[in-house]
Amino acid sequence: MSVSATEAATVDVLIIGAGPSGAVVAQHMAANGFSVICLEQSRWFNNNEFPGNKVDWELLSQQRWHPEPTTRGLDTDYPTNVAEADVHPLMLGGVGGSTLLYSAHWMRFLPSDFRMHSLDGVAEDWPISYTDLAPYYDKVDQAIGVAGVEGDPMYPPFDLPMPPHPIGKVGRIAARGMNKLGWHWWPSPNAIASQRHGELAKCARWGTCETGCPEGAKVSFDISHWPSAIKLGATLITHARVHKITVDAQGRADGALYFDAQGTERRQRARFVVLAANGIGTPRLLKLSAHAGAPDGLANSSGLVGKRLMLHPNAEVTGVYDEPLESWLGPAGQAIHSLEFYETDLSRGFAGGAKWQVMPTGGPLRALSLYDRDDFDTQWGTAVHDRMDETFGRSVQWGINSQDLPEESNCVDLDPDLVDSNGIPAPRIRYRLSENTRKLLSFNIERAIEAHEAAGAVKTMPTDLWPEQPGHLLGTAAMGDDPDRSVVNKWNISHDVPNLAIVDGSVMTTSGAVNPTSTITALALRAAEHLVATAKNTEVAG
Numbered sequence: 041m042s043v044s045a046t047e048a049a050t051v052d053v054l055i056i057g058a059g060p061s062g063a064v065v066a067q068h069m070a071a072n073g074f075s076v077i078c079l080e081q082s083r084w085f086n087n088n089e090f091p092g093n094k095v096d097w098e099l100l101s102q103q104r105w106h107p108e109p110t111t112r113g114l115d116t117d118y119p120t121n122v123a124e125a126d127v128h129p130l131m132l133g134g135v136g137g138s139t140l141l142y143s144a145h146w147m148r149f150l151p152s153d154f155r156m157h158s159l160d161g162v163a164e165d166w167p168i169s170y171t172d173l174a175p176y177y178d179k180v181d182q183a184i185g186v187a188g189v190e191g192d193p194m195y196p197p198f199d200l201p202m203p204p205h206p207i208g209k210v211g212r213i214a215a216r217g218m219n220k221l222g223w224h225w226w227p228s229p230n231a232i233a234s235q236r237h238g239e240l241a242k243c244a245r246w247g248t249c250e251t252g253c254p255e256g257a258k259v260s261f262d263i264s265h266w267p268s269a270i271k272l273g274a275t276l277i278t279h280a281r282v283h284k285i286t287v288d289a290q291g292r293a294d295g296a297l298y299f300d301a302q303g304t305e306r307r308q309r310a311r312f313v314v315l316a317a318n319g320i321g322t323p324r325l326l327k328l329s330a331h332a333g334a335p336d337g338l339a340n341s342s343g344l345v346g347k348r349l350m351l352h353p354n355a356e357v358t359g360v361y362d363e364p365l366e367s368w369l370g371p372a373g374q375a376i377h378s379l380e381f382y383e384t385d386l387s388r389g390f391a392g393g394a395k396w397q398v399m400p401t402g403g404p405l406r407a408l409s410l411y412d413r414d415d416f417d418t419q420w421g422t423a424v425h426d427r428m429d430e431t432f433g434r435s436v437q438w439g440i441n442s443q444d445l446p447e448e449s450n451c452v453d454l455d456p457d458l459v460d461s462n463g464i465p466a467p468r469i470r471y472r473l474s475e476n477t478r479k480l481l482s483f484n485i486e487r488a489i490e491a492h493e494a495a496g497a498v499k500t501m502p503t504d505l506w507p508e509q510p511g512h513l514l515g516t517a518a519m520g521d522d523p524d525r526s527v528v529n530k531w532n533i534s535h536d537v538p539n540l541a542i543v544d545g546s547v548m549t550t551s552g553a554v555n556p557t558s559t560i561t562a563l564a565l566r567a568a569e570h571l572v573a574t575a576k577n578t579e580v581a582g
Contacts, residue, residue, distance in 0.1 A: 045297055045307040051075040053571075054295060054310030056282050056325065059137020060557055061543040061564035062316030063265035064180070068568035070272035074575075077308060079280035079298050082116035082133030085140055087256045092248025098405040101251045107132065107141050108508055116279070118460035120320065121468040127351045129320050129469060130511030135278065136262030137318065138511055139557065143249050144231040144258050145374050145397060146186045147554035148177050148562075150194065152383060156550050160384040162391045163446050166549045167521045167530035174198065176562035176569075184259045185237035188229030194379045205234050205243060207398075209365040210436045211375030214398045217495025218378060228374035228397060231259035231557070239263050247370030247400040258371075280306075283464045285313055285329040285338055285540070293338075293540040299462045312539045312571065316564070319349065319513030319546040323452045324467045326517065339517070339534040339542075342524055346453055346516050348446035349471055350551035354509040355440040355481045358401060358410055359492030360431055360499040367401045367435050374399055374439075378491075381484055382553055390479040392443030395553045396488065399437050407432040410501050436497075438488040442480050443553035446515050473505070481505065512556050517546035532567035543567050 053069050055062045058080035070076045091100035107130040109117035114133075122128045131138045151170035156163040178198060187202040204227045207215070211227070218225040232249065233240040243257040256263060270276060279301035286307070288294045295309035315322050323346035329338035337345050374397035382393040401407065411419050411427055419427070455468040485502050492500045520526025523535035528547050534540040543564040545556055552559070 045305045047307040047309065050295070050309040050311065051077045052310065053312050053314060054079070054308055055314045055316055056296060057137065057316035057318065057321065057544065058135045058266065058276060059316060059318065059544070060139050060261040060561050062314070063136070063261035063269060064561050064564040065314050065316065065543055065568045066274045067265045067269035067272065068565060069571065070269050070274040072572045076269075076274040077310070078274065078276045079282050079296065079308065080133070080135055080276060080278050081281040082135070083278045084135045084262065085252070087252070087254055090252030090254045092246045092251050093254040097248055097251060098403045105141070105251045107250070107511060109133070115461040118464070119458055119466045121455045121458050121466060125469040125471040126473045126505070126507065127353050127471055128508050129351065129513055130508060131318055131320065131513065134262070135266055135276065136260040139260040140252050140262070141250055142511065142557065143372055143374070143399070143555070145555040146181070146188070146229045146231040146558050147377070147395065148195065149173070149552045149554060149559050150379070150382065151196065153550060153552040160386070160391050163550045164520065164525065167519060170196070173559070173562050173566065176566045177558060180558065180561045180565055184231055184264050185233055185240065186229050186231055187234040189227040192226045194224060194226070194382070200229060202234050202237060205230060205232065205371055205373065207375040208369055210367050210400065211398055213361060213365060213495050214436050214438065214491070215376055217491045217493070220494040221491065223378060223380040223491065225376050225378045228377045230371055230373045232371045232373050233257045233259070239267065243371050245370040247368050247372045247402065249370060249372045281460070281462050281464070282325060283328055283462070285315070285325065287331060287338070287537070291333045291537065293537050303462065312541070315540065315542045316544045318544050319516045320452055320467050320469070322542055322544055322546040323516040324454065327454050328464065334536070339527055339536045339540060341536050342527060344448070344518060344525070344527055347448040347451045348515040348518055349450040349452055349469070350444035350446055350512070350514040350548070351471060352444050352510055352512040352514070352551060352553070353442050353473060353477055353481065354506045355442070355485050356503050356506065357438050357440070357485055357488035357492060358501045359436045359438070359495065359497030360501065361434050361436065361496060362498050364433055365436065367433055368403055370400055372400045381487060388479075388483055390476045390483070392445060392476070392480055393553055394443065394480060394484045395441045396484070397439045397441065399439055401435040401437050404428060404432055407435065410435070436492070438491060440481065440484045440488060441510060441553055441555065442477060442484070444514070444551040445474065445476055446518065446550060447474060452516055512545065512551070514545045514548045514551050514556060517542050518549050519547045520549060531570045532563060541567055541571065
């Protein structure tokens with residue numbers, strides 16, 4: 041590595057990663073007069089690139105647009121060693137980050153999620169409460185235009201700015217089963233525009249949200265936040281792969297070293313550094329930034345950087361019905377959700393719970409994939425037509441998003457051999473399902489089968505684990521009051537490095553069982569407001 045680097049002028053705030061949390065911080069800091077530069081390893085994407093409105097979209101979704109970076113194989117991503125992982129992390133480098141490929145389920149944590157130790161005797165309590173975060177949930181919801189129905193009885197009251205999407209035939213038939221059983225369900229909130237909102241188009245119901253929205257209706261943060269952040273003065277540099285956060289003689293962050301598109305090493309100096317590289321990229325970069333005063337990695341005096349990885353293992357039960365359900369229609373996006381089995385009930389033999397969601401079951405290849413575990417003769421040949429007639433457009437999926445407890449054995453470290461396209465060590469993922477998680481998934485699969493049967497399904501097809509779902513990368517630089525038991529404080533600022541903030545999903549103390557982007561962005565906005573309010577007490581000079 042070169043000992044010198046092309047150097048740029050010092051800025052107030054350097055953000056590493058242009059995904060949702062980085063975008064939120066950039067917009068807020070720029071709006072308040074701070075000089076902001078964001079370094080993003082990948083590029084801008086265009087809605088026209090996404091495969092969802094193309095005839096071969098299902099094939100493309102398993103190739104160029106596959107959500108796992110190692111399968112996708114782009115130089116602008118980095119590979120991951122998943123040889124010791126039961127679940128494979130999903131993510132996408134690029135402006136907007138993984139929101140380009142997420143389902144846009146926009147769920148808040150429940151109040152109990154912040155108090156698992158107090159309530160259930162497991163994990164640790166957060167240093168903040170639902171009440172502390174609620175105003176920031178509200179602000180982000182309004183900014184992006186969340187569509188949904190207010191009044192879900194599982195939550196304290198809050199407003200939603202846009203009307204809901206239709207729950208469709210799949211939502212109605214699933215709700216029928218839940219009503220018979222007396223179980224909770226609710227029309228789901230989605231970060232997908234049900235009517236035109238700012239730069240967002242109205243949803244056209246392609247049902248292909250997880251391969252990018254060709255309509256430009258899904259909230260990805262390249263659309264919702266980066267254009268305004270740039271207008272407010274933030275600078276976004278793409279094809280900038282950071283390999284080290286640098287520090288001064290006192291151990292304070294003073295910038296970063298990165299490789300540009302031509303492989304030239306450059307230095308960007310800053311008074312404050314904000315790390316927004318996701319729950320895999322953040323511990324990777326902190327470990328890459330080890331120095332004499334922090335030999336185990338930057339901000340790692342607790343020894344917890346990279347540990348307590350939580351991935352929300354997913355299962356699902358598909359019900360096949362003897363009626364046409366148009367189950368390819370979007371958004372995807374969730375039609376309805378259930379929190380019936382969300383809260384801990386230790387009499388079930390495990391801690392935590394799950395969020396269920398009804399989603400479209402996609403196109404022909406997705407219909408056939410339900411039979412992947414059958415033998416060859418019952419999958420292929422003339423059997424293909426029978427399977428298609430039976431399943432395509434006639435199925436309903438209850439997806440099961442499980443709570444994942446923070447266990448130090450589930451971790452991210454640097455692989456000794458695997459490197460990215462710049463020769464930087466890639467992350468190695470070690471992740472095994474706990475006995476608690478296995479019991480939790482088994483219980484919820486059994487209940488989802490009951491729900492389908494109550495709704496009139498003629499057949500149920502459980503999948504006990506999706507190894508490539510759902511892309512929730514949490515917990516590897518956790519928040520807490522005790523520097524010996526956490527990496528950042530309640531304002532997302534490193535205990536060890538007072539001018540380093542971490543704002544992505546790595547700071548989550550527990551995982552909850554809901555999709556995390558709403559919570560991640562609310563935390564990021566709260567951290568940004570705190571940085572603005574306390575700038576005189578930090579290295580940031582507005």
